[in-house]
Amino acid sequence: MADMASPADSSSASRTSGADGGTGPGWWRSAVVYQVYPRSFADGNGDGVGDLRGIRQHLDHLEWLGVDVLWISPVYPSPMADNGYDVSDYLDVDPTYGTLGELDALIAEVHLRGMKLVLDLVVNHTSDQHPWFKESSSSPESTRRDWYWWREEPNNWGSFFSGPAWTYCEGRAAHYLHLFTKEQPDLNWENPEVRQAVYEVMRWWLDRGIDGFRMDVVNLISKDPDLPDAPVLPGQRFGNMRRSVIDGPRVHEFLAAMHREVVDRYDRDLLLVGETGETTVEEGRRYTDPARRELDMVLHYEHVEIDHGTIKWDVRPFDLDRLRDRLAAWQTGLADVGWNSLYWDNHDQPRALSRYGDDGRWRTESAKLLATVLHLQRGTPFVYQGDEIGMTNYPFASIDDVDDVEAVNYYHEAIAAGAEPEEVMDSLRAMCRDNGRTPMQWDAATPDAGFTTGTPWLAINPNYTELNVAAQIDDDDSVLSHYRRLIRLRHEDPIVVDGDFSLLADSHPQLFAFRRRHESGQLVVLANFSSEEADLGELVEECVGELVIGNGGGAVLAPWEARVYRQ
Template sequence: MALEQAEATPTTAPWWTSAVVYQVYPRSFADSDGDGVGDLNGITARLDHLRRLGVDVIWLSPVYASPQADNGYDISDYQAIDPAFGTLEDFDRLLAEVHARGMKLVMDLVVNHTSDEHPWFVRSRSSKDDPKRDWYWWRPPRDGFEAGQPGAEPTNWGSFFSGPAWTLDEATGEYYLHLFDVKQPDLNWENPEVRHAVYDMMRWWLDRGVDGFRMDVINLISKDPDLPDGATTGVGGLGDGFPHFGTRPGVHDFLQEMHREVFGGRPGEYLTVGEMPGVTWEQARLFTDPARRELDMVFQFEHVSLDHGPGGKFDPKPLDLRDLKASLGRWQTALGEVGWNSLYWNNHDQPRVVSRFGDDDRYWRESATALATVLHLHRGTPYVYQGEELGMTNAPFAGVHEMRDVESLNHHRLAVAAGADPDEVLRGLRAMGRDNARTPVQWDASPHAGFTTGEPWLAVNPNHTWLNAEAQYDDPDSVFNHYRRLIRLRHDLPVVALGDFRMLLVDHPHVYAYERTLDGTRLLVVANLGGTPQTVGIDRGWSAADVVLANVGAALVSPGRVDLRPWEALVLTR
């Protein structure tokens, strides 16, 4: 695991401080057999794109056997590849080709829950007396209620995917817990047999050669065994159970045990990152403190919740840049001496950043590259989500019939049934729905963007005729080549990986600026994240600095000031 960051130098720092991770969402990356679904051989065929980009690690979203109720995050066999993606032999070939190109491969670890078709759950629901009954969370109806009655659920918790978090199993007359989809029952981590079965599986993948794990909603694995009700949210009478399952103290014990059992004494340079909804910076310091031996870094959600309105994520509001600076700056400071940050705008659960925080029309290229510049030069490990390096945008869904994501479909069904304006519901889904991130990667201008020769499982964005990888490779000003330069800076300049961080212009509503410093080297990042020109004052010494990166032509730097064109980003060093 990591060394103490306060003592890290360019020669002793963990390898991942200067690394960049690329997330592959296999269903939408590349299809090799024409069935419209991306697969492992498609990924292998496109690895040279990632080598050309310069990334160090590939994070592979789930490719395990699955009924696909939640696009692979509902796993029915942790040690098998879903036939839609290929075979174990295809996986081994992909892994070998990744390693041959000097990159690492990290698997997605989804162990808060399984599929209801996993043999463990099939056994668990077969009888109250089955030895695996206690591998999941089962409870009888609430006192005074008959099974199946409204309000009979053991607690009032709501699911993240809408509706109650409990479903009745008719055969045994008890309810099982599922914080997500009804087909994703939660594992009972309080049972040591569950934990050691998971550790066995993790060791199996490490023995196969993988280089670590991204751990899905890992801070939810420790539940309060008393399962108390949560405060009523007012939505369908459901309650907020998060205080009773989100980042409880027991999760630290579980992760420390996992580290001992899975990574302890094992040679290799592994990466462990935990996705943690609702985690605070105080908690993240504990999770990522190297002395505690839990995780290398966490994914936090604070900055991607700032544009959620009173009605939640599907009620978006405009982003206030000052809120974003306060949030990211707080995490930079908090994890500056102990722990480590992960840096991201996009993933398979978030809408496209150029449509969300940028301008995907007039200033598409400028805003895509400005946002990339601001993110990548923070202290932390950057994550690039597939297509982000091309500036891919949200999709123009004509209606909910064109969407595929279970979260969006559930929300639309329940919200409209409750009397919400269908047009307003659709507006929220278009802006924030997860399908935006899942449209196929746009490789070229051919039909279906070169993703497949068949009919894609989710329609390709029509703008692929001009927004595609082939059009950007040889354009020095393209979004793709700007990402290449950013990644090269992290590899080449120790100040990017390890330098101290200081936020500047904290109250400016349009300009994002900060300094990085290390061993006498200073780096200034200044970006206009808006569509009107801005002039800001800077230290006069920067007027003679070297411009190491710019996204809008020649920089306009004068003694004591910098004039920024719309969506212009500059990186200076001295």
Template sequence: MSGDAPWWRSAVVYQVYPRSFADADGDGVGDLRGVLQRLDHLADLGVDVLWLSPVYRTPQDDNGYDISDYQDVDPAFGTLADLDALVEGLHARGMRLLMDLVVNHTSDEHPWFVESRSSPVSPKRDWYWWRPPREGMAPGDPGAEPTDWRSFFSGSAWQLDEASGEYYLHLFSRKQPDLNWENPEVRAAVHAMMRWWLDRGVDGFRMDVINLISKDPALPDGVPDGRGRWSDGSAAYVCGPRIHEFLQEMHREVFAGREGAFLTVGEMPGVTVEEARLFTDPARREVDMVFQFEHVGLDQGASKWDVRPLRLTDLKASFGRWQAGLAATGWNSLYTSNHDQPRVVSRWGDDGRWRRESATAIATVLHLHRGTPYVYQGEEIAMANAPFASVDDLRDIESLNHWREAVEHGDDPERVMASLRAMGRDNARTPMQWDASPQAGFTAGEPWIAVNPDHAEWNVAAQRDDPHSVLAHYRRLVALRHEDPVVAHGDFTMLLPHDEQVYAFTRRLGDVELLVLGNLSGEPAVAGVDASWAGADVVLGNYPAGGGQGLALAPWEARVHRRTLG
């Protein structure tokens, strides 16, 4: 089986958020030449793919996810020549470049939208979702919006255009109008742009919220949920009626004849296991793998700002369901961190006494699952959440909108700030910590967002030559996936599903079997698995001098045992 498997099943992806990765020109904002200068770090880590968050021309309303020109680089990040140099540098090191594709929406400053907004009879009016006010209501009246849909960034998903008296749809910021994929001209323009990037040397796309591109053309209001409440209308656009058709068409128009060499990753909020199986079935030719969110919502109540402790059994149930659901057909992305999530060592680990141990234990458990693992910049050195003192320290539009809305609603500002410190996206966007210098080696200037003060201790330079560092452990994790086919291609069996301390599972391929144990707590534990595993070889562990003995585990200890079956 492994001999015929796609290359990306044994690959590891590293995500770079360029604004915060490395600044070559000293203006305080990371750029492409900064990324190029740090490629040897990625090569040393051993990763196969660099996923680059958006570097297209943008007004920066949503830190680059609001694109005003798909075929140019924003001057803040450099030039097209710099991007070409990055592609060349990656290919020379045996790595590939995955671009972020943001085509559910554009910036309101994109020429397509400027033209669409110019007149109700514009040829591009139907490139976006325009609707009049509700019947019998005047533009701007309370409740006159065409539907009751809510934006992911707070407030209504509709913005009034004063000039025409009509509203346009924006599932995210009001400066991010949604494209109308029902229009074949829109789809053709997107396909042409994608082919242009592939012809330029890019190796594939991570497709931002791609399962939201198909909307029910009726744009219905939310519906009763059976508990006296109304839904938010998402049933009309999460995995909408034509989503599979649109993705299959994209594959035909963009990737036909290029299969095998490229990677397509679909970021899909709200996707179910059953839908993911369809999206990633190779025979259907839609996307190679999904990026789903179920597990990163387990520590949240009514919203992401309603922070709850994570129950390990809930995490096992979620991961286990996805492992089982995609076992025969389909593929999943494995991650705990990215540009939209807080730092995992602060969120689910212990960023105090057990920082090194908890960071490496969580990583070990994650990377040994079936799927393609992702490393978010700084995760490999256990970067932690930042100690934001006040809302003035924040930069993210989602956090700033939530603060304003919650405080205006009368919520306690300190409680609101506490939830922002825990879950805000700025935690993932503080500058990469390269060394102990004043700005962590990120920039010679004033950074666009403050460097975490713990960078003096937690940085790449301090860990690079330390064989017991978090960075060294990540190198070993990546190498194990490359060297042992069972990691990439073996089947998966969850063990101890009801244990609240120990995460345990086996991977098996042919006569080779791995046992993965992770004590995800600050107290010693004993793994209640088959005692015969106690004598099996340990091929990877996160305690340099050895932790517990046999099947006993020290706090935050992770081990991978290997045996050959008779």
């Protein structure tokens, strides 16, 4: 597939969209966010683990690509039970990643390049090694005794990461709630002292110059205070607590207060992105309604769960109808209120190219198609490290290759229940979070893809010898160049940012097609999600105007071709 026609090349893609130059209220509408998972991005000191020095060494790559916002997954001190999403100190940097001074330097360098920096805020839970939890768990008379959820007799809830959601603590002679690992006790947001402590953390980082937060599992912070038993699904040992914790009774109140107590007190325009797994479109409208002043956008899960059965490990075939319906529902649902986030991959997802594309013969073509479909919808695109070169899932040979605590827990639980090991491994190969966490593939000329001079903490995908940044950066027809041009298009064409969205051919077995309409014109996107040619049928009437993306005209789309017309 030919790359998009574009203006003359420059040292970096333009970041000057919008009348305010990308810095006033709503600046993030025309922005592109790039997520860095620090452990796997670049290792600057040779210990095998990515770090802040490595990120700084590759800022040229991000500037060249043209992204506006750098989102960094947690770099706080942590015992690493869940690779940093178990925070033991919110006001420092883990030595694995560097120092607080190095993070300050990174913030300054990002700003000098005209970009913004957002940190992960993980405040649904802490590490069990956090001083707050150590004090809370020490005695029933502790001054922080109610900072977490404690019960003498636990309910029947199961953890998102397998097993029970409660663990017994000798010091309290009670059980504490953890929706994830037992090392991640849930904070009790019903306690106003907890909320004030979170506000203080946010202010501390904002005062250091960061530009906002991506808020981890933020729609779980409000639980049903009665903590009722939950229904037990067929084949499950524990109750499914989702109705009691997702989009809980006070979550909107909590977020509005956070905005009022923190964000509104700053004289610069900050970005709040909420991870809201399993939320609904209606709740998404409430979270992102500007009048409510809660969040600027949400990261929902519906489109990344289309290949799940009753649980994520129950892998189902790709279903274009489900994907199209879910994406379109969020486009139309937030059309008049709120704002969409657009993403395929992140540190919690396997690679979309291996799920929804063809990572074999049509790898390049399908990587470009997925990028085109994502970036030309209405919303703010998120590029996860490696998306821009078309990284794929890893060929895990056995459970010994897997680091992901969620996957390891599920494997052992499934084997204990009588499942066949190879069948379980097939599920892990498809859905394991490590698929998105293998180290970034920078080049083929140095050992371990240019990620480290040491031993990488997680194995490099063996396809790095042909799939890497160095191999694509000077290739105008590469996936990397395609991403760069899509980012430029968003910055320069108001149709991409402000045009409305309407679905075309909503039942075609191969095509995802839509129109973006604006007072300045319209874009028509035609994408063939298959390894076979696709007959456009009546959609051939849409093939008029300037061809922005595609190989040419005609009534047939090539396998994995995306064609875009400006009219």
